[in-house]
Amino acid sequence: MSISIKPLADRVIVAPAAAEEKTKSGIIIPDTAKEKPQRGEVVAIGEGKLSEQGALMKPQVQVGDQVLYGKYAGTEISVEGNDYLIMRESDILAIL
Amino acid sequence: MSISIKPLADRVIVAPAAAEEKTKSGIIIPDTAKEKPQRGEVVAIGEGKLSEQGALMKPQVQVGDQVLYGKYAGTEISVEGNDYLIMRESDILAIL
Amino acid sequence: MSISIKPLADRVIVAPAAAEEKTKSGIIIPDTAKEKPQRGEVVAIGEGKLSEQGALMKPQVQVGDQVLYGKYAGTEISVEGNDYLIMRESDILAIL
Amino acid sequence: MSISIKPLADRVIVAPAAAEEKTKSGIIIPDTAKEKPQRGEVVAIGEGKLSEQGALMKPQVQVGDQVLYGKYAGTEISVEGNDYLIMRESDILAIL
Amino acid sequence: MSISIKPLADRVIVAPAAAEEKTKSGIIIPDTAKEKPQRGEVVAIGEGKLSEQGALMKPQVQVGDQVLYGKYAGTEISVEGNDYLIMRESDILAIL
Amino acid sequence: MSISIKPLADRVIVAPAAAEEKTKSGIIIPDTAKEKPQRGEVVAIGEGKLSEQGALMKPQVQVGDQVLYGKYAGTEISVEGNDYLIMRESDILAIL
Amino acid sequence: MSISIKPLADRVIVAPAAAEEKTKSGIIIPDTAKEKPQRGEVVAIGEGKLSEQGALMKPQVQVGDQVLYGKYAGTEISVEGNDYLIMRESDILAIL
Incomplete structure (x- = not known):
């Protein structure tokens, strides 16, 4: 899965x-959880x-990574009927 | 489309x-969205x-780029009857 | 137009x-605008x-530049009956 | 004990x-403690x-370390029925 | 005019x-001004x-300079019956 | 006196x-003091x-130092019936 | 006058x-002053x-210096019946 939008920085x-999915690692996150x-x-x-030295600090995640992120992270966007979240990489907690 | 005003830094x-437009990527942002x-x-x-090291950190966006930005980003200016927003590049979320 | 006061840093x-002026770019900023x-x-x-490295970071604006700045930027001073604003360069949004 | 999730940064x-456990160092933390x-x-x-210089600052803790952390540190996740906390290394106070 | 106290950093x-004085530049600052x-x-x-790099960042003002400063800048001290203000150089707006 | 717990960073x-103790320097801190x-x-x-440059900034205090620290510094831990405080070195004011 | 306590960093x-003292510079600070x-x-x-570069930034004041400091600067300590203040060097305004 990939889309043609280029996030900045x-x-x-x-x-x-989807809320009911189950990952390979078996994580289940009940939607009642606060x-x-x-x-x-x-x-x-x-x-x-860009760092203060002008060096490009590449992201550690890659397209296709399954990730965990905070409940209120990011901003919703909608592309061709699908909902996505655009967030800073630092909002991502872990790669599954 | 370009204008003769030079934004600083x-x-x-x-x-x-316009609210009803549709991009090549097919993004539709309903104006009821909060x-x-x-x-x-x-x-x-x-x-x-300028970074603290005195290096010029060039913007990653270019004139002509279609971009997404936060709902409350920037300051309105009006040039020859047209309305524009002047904002920091960091207010831009993505290039379409 | 220039005055003999030397702003610091x-x-x-x-x-x-004046509120009713019109620039070459045709910008009109209605004084009712919030x-x-x-x-x-x-x-x-x-x-x-001065940067943290002790290097002098010269301003990007020059005497004579027509500029846009935020409505509440700067501090009023009055020289020989004329009112001026003294502000940080970062309060300037754009050069016209 | 180890799990297949990769925390970021x-x-x-x-x-x-478990609340009633006792470490080799003999630390007992009564659950009534505020x-x-x-x-x-x-x-x-x-x-x-990554530091501002782009250098990777490796964590000082290792998998298997017994650690002390603040009462409200981290975010709960649940993997195959087990509860874990994901936190920044700076939330860890000491290695036992 | 100079005094024997050495400000730090x-x-x-x-x-x-005095409130009624008039500078060479003709600035008059009415004491009713807010x-x-x-x-x-x-x-x-x-x-x-000292900058973070350990470089000494010398002040740009000199003893004898006539300066403008914010209304609430500095701390009052009193030497041999005279009142002075001790402030950071960044509280000074301009040299007249 | 030393314990087997390794504080981080x-x-x-x-x-x-103990409240009634008296140091070689003769400091007495009355427990009524606010x-x-x-x-x-x-x-x-x-x-x-670790500094932003990745250099290890070693602590200036050593095991065995008698120190002064702010009244609300640190977090209480308890090891084998003894109470300790774990704090950042910057919470320590002086070595006696 | 000197004491055997070593302030950190x-x-x-x-x-x-004492409130009624008068310095060589003749400063009198009335104790009614707010x-x-x-x-x-x-x-x-x-x-x-220590700077971020790991360089030691030596203090500019010396033992024996008569100094001015803000009214609420520092923390009181008491050594052999005498009261002292322990403060950061940046709390010192000037050397008399």
């Missing part, structure tokens, strides 16, 4: 997983943030 | 897209911000 | 434009801010 | 110790944070 | 001008602040 | 002195904090 | 001057703060 676009992190797939990444 | 000027990002075209860019 | 002095940026002419500039 | 995953730190075992670590 | 001591900057003469300067 | 573990600093002995130190 | 210990700076003598200094 250290931003990534994530396709949220403040529990969410799961999704990275569908686009930015080129990275 | 890391600022860019964006011409907001806090949803907005879409527009970059019409002028600054030379970039 | 990254500060500049701006002579606000939070709209203001227009004026730079009449004095500081030598620039 | 300077994050680590900790398996909280604001007392908690104890657990590191089960996964990130690759480290 | 990036601090300067200023002798406030938040208007004040005028005075620099009577002592510190050696400068 | 710039943290140290301090054994608080906001007065506390006294104790360093029993464990971390390896130091 | 960029801290200094100051012996406050927010006026205080005067005292430096009796101990730390080795200095």
Whole structure:
């Protein structure tokens, strides 16, 4: 899964997983959980943030990575009927 | 589309897209959405911000780029009857 | 237009434009606008801010530049009956 | 004990110790304590944070370390029925 | 005018001008003005602040400079019956 | 006096002195004092904090140092019936 | 006057001057003054703060210096019946 939008700097676009899905690692995140992190797939990444030295700091996640992110991370966008989240890479907690 | 105003440092000027437009990527952002990002075209860019090391950090967007930006980003200016937004490049979320 | 006051560091002095003026670019900023940026002419500039490395970071604006700045930017001073604003260069949004 | 989730940057995953456990050092943390730190075992670590110079700052804790952490540190995740905490390495106070 | 007190780091001591004085530049600052900057003469300067790189950042003002500063800048001290203000150099807006 | 717990980064573990003790320097800190600093002995130190340049900044205190620290510094831990405080080295005011 | 306590990093210990004292510079600070700076003598200094580059930034004040400091600067300590203040060097405004 990938989309043609290019996030800027250290931003990534994530396709949220359906609530009932189960990952290879067997993570189940009950939707009743308060403040529990969410799961999704990275569908686009930015080129990275520039450091104060002008060096490009490349993102550590890749398109296709299954990731966990905080419940309130990111901004919703909608492309051809599908909902995505655009967030900073630092909003991503872990790769599954 | 371009205008003769020169934004300073890391600022860019964006011409907001009409609400009913549809991009090549097919993004439709319903105007009823709360806090949803907005879409527009970059019409002028600054030379970039100076880092603490004195290096010029050039903007990653270019004049003509179709971009997404946060709903409350930027300051409105009006040139020859047209409305634009002047914002920092970091207010831009993605290039379409 | 220029005045004999020397702003310190990254500060500049701006002579606000009369409300009914019209620039070459044709910008008209109706005075009823809420939070709209203001227009004026730079009449004095500081030598620039020192970076953490001790390097002088020269201002990007010059005396004579027509500029846009935020509605609440700067501090009013009055020289020989004329009102000016002294502000940081970062309060300037764009050069017209 | 280890799990297949990869924390990002300077994050680590900790398996909280059962409340009644006693470490080799003999630490007992009564569960009535207010604001007392908690104890657990590191089960996964990130690759480290990038410094502003672009250098990778490796974590000082290792998988298997018994650690103390603040009572409200981290975000709960649940993997195959087990509860873990994902937190920044800086939330860890000490290695037992 | 100079005094024997040595301000530390990036601090300067200023002798406030009498309210009715008029400078060479002809600045008159009516004392009814709200938040208007004040005028005075620099009577002592510190050696400068050390940057994070350990470089000494020398002050740009000199003893004898007539300066403008914010209305609430600095701390009052009193030497042999005279009132002075001790402030950071960054509180000084301009040299007259 | 020393314990087998390893504080992380710039943290140290301090054994608080009994309220009635008197140091070689003769400091007496009456327990009625409000906001007065506390006294104790360093029993464990971390390896130091990594600077942004990746350099290890070693702690200036050593195990065995008698130190003063702010009244509300640190987090209480309890090891084999003894109470300690784990705090950042910057919470330590002075070595006695 | 000097005491055997070693302040840490960029801290200094100051012996406050008696309220009625008069310095060589003739400063008199009436004790009715609100927010006026205080005067005292430096009796101990730390080795200095480490910069982000790991360089030791030595204090600019010396033991024996008569200094001005803000009214609410520092923390009170009491050594052999005498009261002192332990503060950061940046709390010191000037050397008399």
